Amino acid sequence: MAIIGNIIKGVIHLSNSISSEIDHVKNQKEVLNHLLNSAKNTEFGLHYKFSNILLANQPYKLFKSSIPFFNYEKIHVEWWHKLHEGEKNITWPEHPDYFALSSGTTGKTSKRIPVTEEMIEAIKNAGIKQVLAMKNYDLPGDFFEKEIMMLGSSTNLEKQNDHIEGEISGISASRIPFWFRGFYKPGEEISRIDDWDERVQKIAENAKKWDIGALSGIPSWMELMMEKVIAYHNVDNIHDIWPSLRVYTTGGVAFGPYEKSFKRLTGKPVEIIDTYLASEGFIALQTRPETDAMQLLTDNGIFFEFVPFQPEYINQDGSLKPDSPCIAIEDVELGVDYVLIVSTVSGAWRYTIGDTVQFSDVKRAEIKITGRTKFFLNTVGSQLSVNKMDDAMKALEDQFGIDISEYTICAKRAEDEEFYHFWYLGASDTSLNAAEVANALDESLKEANKNYKVARSKALNGVKVKLIDSEVFYDWNARNKKKGGQVKMERVMNEEKFKEWEDFVQNH
Incomplete structure (x- = not known):
């Protein structure tokens, strides 16, 4: 009998049974009040008169009319750069102990996003909510006695004068509570290895020593790790090594493109639980198996706002236009794509993290990530978001019986001076007729998106496809020193970046 596991399971059931239904609107009003109160005497709070906002009859109305939208570049130039000069009380009280490095998918140089002790506590609380x-x-019951493989960034963080730097997954893993360390794999020693390939090699060598019940990490790197373990031990699938594996906690990107290849690697059914942890905070997590949507964490140090995702509100670089309409959670609607805006206990204010979301259940505050503002392809009016592209990849997988775990796209003129969408697909079978695949992709997008269909009848002349090995995508990220961790592939590239990409593929 797994006595300890059943005790934990019982506590989880008890904790949930005594909790009342969540009032997300009330939660958000309380979070906004807490944020304003906490930061009212910072430079930012004094500049934007937080004390006046707190006294207003409609605090949120004054809040959004007083404070502009910020992206990383704007808030860094105007405010956060002072933190790197040793100043404190800038956008949040005192000085953050950590900075999360986040080059994400769109920048060559790392962003440095402040991570306060209150944010670390909020991330821990989100982890507890996930367990509950x-x-x-x-x-x-014995699942709760199994070990958890957390595949994130290196926990070998870098000391920089008055703070510590690393990716958010590495920061979080370095601060796991003592009681959890016995469950945490690959363990502190292996997790500190900076080199991704060396770290995965160590995981493969030690894999049989562990009784893994759950996996956690970004799908692309999790798949590479599992492939390495399977190959090292010469077995058919990961369940031959970890027979107790029952749960995979994914996050960072949509899981859809990886579903087929992931099932092939696991060999047996595994519960897929989605999470939404960004460098700016733990935003949402899946709380029930009936849906793959995630519930916004409305009581955990982040205030959310939403701008309808319309081309007229988005600048070319993915930032928001200053006069874009913005609403709080009480006014959101089902089925509308919104640009997500956050204000946090780390001192981010009305900050666009670059993601778009859609509500699938307003009362439960459940969302799905639908894409990236910078990855929204609207050249010649095609209006393709990442979720539409992901759906098209699934359709191709079904039609041609292949796996497509990675892809990237650019809209540009070809030699005939006409506009085309140029696609590179990381496919399990690269011998297929690329023209047939391109035609099927074109038809799928026409059927799914009326704007794309209109564009194809006018300025968009067609689709061109190249099928390549998925490994090329991973090597591209490695070349940019972005292998492993929170790294995600660019789904949409501008022409300059695409030229670099094509040169890389040609010389690979």
């Missing part, structure tokens, strides 16, 4: 949500899943 397990009561909604049909898991045996």
